[in-house]
Amino acid sequence: MAHPGAYFYLPIRSLRPRRAYCPVTLRPQPYPRISAQCQRWQSSHPGSAGSDNATTHLEPPSPDLSHLNPAPDDYSRFIFQDKCQVTMHAGAGGNGCVSFLREKYIEEGPPNGGDGGSGGGLYIQAVEGLTSLHKLARRGVIRASRGKNGQGKSKGGKRGDDILIQVPVGTVVREVERHDPVEEEIARRRIEMKEEARRAEELKMAEEMRRGEEMRKAQEMEMEEGLERKEEEMENEAPEIEEGEAFAPIRHDRWVLYPGAHPSDFLTVAFPKIKPRRQQIAAMEPQAPIFLDLSKPTEKPILLAAGGAGGLGNPHFASRSMGRPKFAARGEGGMRLELDFELKLLADVGLVGKPNAGKSTLLRSLTNSRTRIGNWEFTTLSPWIGTVVIDDNTGRPLVESKGKTRRTNFTIADIPGLVEDAHLDRGLGLGFLRHIDRAGILAFVLDLSAGDPVQELQKLWHELGEYERLRDAEPASEEPEDLEGVIDWGPSSSGLPEFDRPQNQDIELLSPNEESVSSPSNSHAPRALPHLPMPPLHTKPWFVVATKADLENTQDRYRALQEYLSAVQKGLTEHPSGNPNGWKERLHAVPVSAMRGEGVSHIPRLVMEFLE
Numbered sequence: 001m002a003h004p005g006a007y008f009y010l011p012i013r014s015l016r017p018r019r020a021y022c023p024v025t026l027r028p029q030p031y032p033r034i035s036a037q038c039q040r041w042q043s044s045h046p047g048s049a050g051s052d053n054a055t056t057h058l059e060p061p062s063p064d065l066s067h068l069n070p071a072p073d074d075y076s077r078f079i080f081q082d083k084c085q086v087t088m089h090a091g092a093g094g095n096g097c098v099s100f101l102r103e104k105y106i107e108e109g110p111p112n113g114g115d116g117g118s119g120g121g122l123y124i125q126a127v128e129g130l131t132s133l134h135k136l137a138r139r140g141v142i143r144a145s146r147g148k149n150g151q152g153k154s155k156g157g158k159r160g161d162d163i164l165i166q167v168p169v170g171t172v173v174r175e176v177e178r179h180d181p182v183e184e185e186i187a188r189r190r191i192e193m194k195e196e197a198r199r200a201e202e203l204k205m206a207e208e209m210r211r212g213e214e215m216r217k218a219q220e221m222e223m224e225e226g227l228e229r230k231e232e233e234m235e236n237e238a239p240e241i242e243e244g245e246a247f248a249p250i251r252h253d254r255w256v257l258y259p260g261a262h263p264s265d266f267l268t269v270a271f272p273k274i275k276p277r278r279q280q281i282a283a284m285e286p287q288a289p290i291f292l293d294l295s296k297p298t299e300k301p302i303l304l305a306a307g308g309a310g311g312l313g314n315p316h317f318a319s320r321s322m323g324r325p326k327f328a329a330r331g332e333g334g335m336r337l338e339l340d341f342e343l344k345l346l347a348d349v350g351l352v353g354k355p356n357a358g359k360s361t362l363l364r365s366l367t368n369s370r371t372r373i374g375n376w377e378f379t380t381l382s383p384w385i386g387t388v389v390i391d392d393n394t395g396r397p398l399v400e401s402k403g404k405t406r407r408t409n410f411t412i413a414d415i416p417g418l419v420e421d422a423h424l425d426r427g428l429g430l431g432f433l434r435h436i437d438r439a440g441i442l443a444f445v446l447d448l449s450a451g452d453p454v455q456e457l458q459k460l461w462h463e464l465g466e467y468e469r470l471r472d473a474e475p476a477s478e479e480p481e482d483l484e485g486v487i488d489w490g491p492s493s494s495g496l497p498e499f500d501r502p503q504n505q506d507i508e509l510l511s512p513n514e515e516s517v518s519s520p521s522n523s524h525a526p527r528a529l530p531h532l533p534m535p536p537l538h539t540k541p542w543f544v545v546a547t548k549a550d551l552e553n554t555q556d557r558y559r560a561l562q563e564y565l566s567a568v569q570k571g572l573t574e575h576p577s578g579n580p581n582g583w584k585e586r587l588h589a590v591p592v593s594a595m596r597g598e599g600v601s602h603i604p605r606l607v608m609e610f611l612e
């Protein structure tokens with residue numbers, strides 16, 4: 001036990017209770033205006049913003065609001081990419097092995113070369129939690145590994161490792177180009193067989209003509225010199241050599257030769273005509289050309305391209321006439337795919353507003369994002385995606401989900417500010433209007449302190465409408481004039497491809513008479529992909545976030561905005577987009593002070609209503 005005298009030496013400061021850090025005392029100004037507006041909004045929307053327990057969960061007392069009004073250098077860099085093209089290679093199959101059993105007293109054992117391992121496949125999966133394609137874009141070329149070669153003693157080669165690429169939900173994958181060695185080999189064989197059939201036909205005709213000629217000559221001779229002389233002539237004729245029977249040069253791209261063999265050993269070897277092979281799993285590949293609309297998370301990875309089949313070892317070629325074949329098959333090559341990835345759904349909610357409206361501050365107050373905030377226009381120069389976690393990762397949802405799919409979070413995109421005539425590429429260009437196009441729900445962020453919010457809303461809708469008009473007119477003007485040789489294809493309406501390729505289609509040898517199957521997959525010219533079809537902007541659910549409600553003279557403006565929206569909803573006023581079919585089921589204007597973090601808790605509730 002310490003001596004009571006010891007306390008005498010302690011500094012007096014340490015004995016005093018520490019004063020808790022309290023932002024309220026640091027910023028003593030009350031904000032009665034926003035609180036009053038929020039309360040009114042709550043009472044008018046009892047379902048969505050009541051004073052139930054969930055509110056207290058959603059809006060825990062924030063001890064520190066400095067992150068909502070940060071210093072100019074307090075932000076992080078957000079790398080974002082919504083489009084990219086990637087070249088992907090499936091692994092080639094390993095080669096078969098040429099080997100023979102060697103044992104004591106067995107001089108020339110039977111063949112025992114193992115088969116090569118199959119190459120690694122390419123898989124894709126859409127997962128939640130990813131928001132950008134920049135990681136994929138950085139990889140550029142992706143290769144699955146090759147299967148290992150077979151070995152002696154009938155040891156098969158190890159199969160190559162598969163590659164799984166993960167993309168954000170809402171990604172659309174389209175094929176730009178493909179190079180399929182198996183398909184090419186099939187096409188080459190088809191040409192060869194046609195050529196052979198043509199040559200056989202020619203020989204047959206030549207033979208018939210020769211026979212006819214001989215008959216004619218014989219008759220003449222019979223008449224002129226007699227039968228004896230004709231027989232003499234026929235004996236002197238050269239023996240028939242069928243061109244088709246000549247041995248073709250060895251195809252080293254298809255065969256592995258026994259290293260111990262001499263090239264002359266193969267002069268009389270007739271290499272079997274084996275069909276190009278595919279792995280069984282290749283039947284699961286989506287139909288070419290690939291079009292995948294990954295609008296939902298995919299539980300199981302989807303196969304894009306199976307690796308090449310492994311080559312067969314030499315025992316496969318043993319026959320009665322050739323007991324010890326000194327060759328084995330090489331593995332089939334892997335497919336090369338050039339794929340275009342595009343985010344069709346950037347985020348569940350897109351923040352649309354003029355520069356300096358307070359979009360980034362709103363995103364900061366809703367999420368943990370560290371987007372840049374500044375009191376000047378174009379603080380945000382590229383989209384930022386934030387995730388609103390609605391179950392706090394505790395398993396107990398803060399917003400009760402009524403739908404079957406229990407969502408635990410949703411994403412919000414902070415998009416650079418929209419200026420007047422943005423559709424004419426003013427401001428930060430048309431690029432970010434494309435991002436607005438890719439948001440599921442539009443949240444119009446209106447600065448109540450900046451002027452008439454109704455007018456502002458109408459201007460924003462006008463820009464969107466003009467952009468939409470240009471966007472829809474674009475494909476026609478971009479159509480290439482010369483369409484010859486371009487293979488036209490339309491994305492499947494069902495989104496996900498149908499896995500209906502017959503199992504044995506790939507290993508079937510086509511008869512020479514068969515017409516060549518159109519193979520759009522093998523067209524080598526890269527195709528200009530058409531624009532992704534997007535739903536019309538005016539049909540998307542939308543709501544208004546009336547921000548900076550803590551400032552002076554904002555109450556009347558908010559009231560006017562509310563009246564305007566209820567008139568639109570009732571059909572008394574034209575939809576701000578000017579389109580009679582514009583979405584106006586449930587129009588809300590949520591007053592918030594993003595900088596104070598007040599009123600923002602209603603937004604997750606509202607968004608969840610829309611999402612369900």
Ligand SMILES: Nc1nc2c(ncn2[C@@H]2O[C@H](COP(=O)(O)OP(=O)(O)OP(=O)(O)O)[C@@H](O)[C@H]2O)c(=O)[nH]1
Nearest residue numbers: 356357358359360361374375378379380417594595
């Ligand atoms: N008083 C008040 N000021 C706010 C509020 N929200 C944002 N601001 C201020 O408004 C200014 C602009 O905020 P930002 O969030 O950067 O605006 P923005 O819409 O992202 O602007 P851009 O990125 O340029 O398009 C900053 O100085 C913020 O502090 C608010 O609710 N109340």
Ligand SMILES: [Mg+2]
Nearest residue numbers: 359360379380
């Ligand atoms: Mg911003």
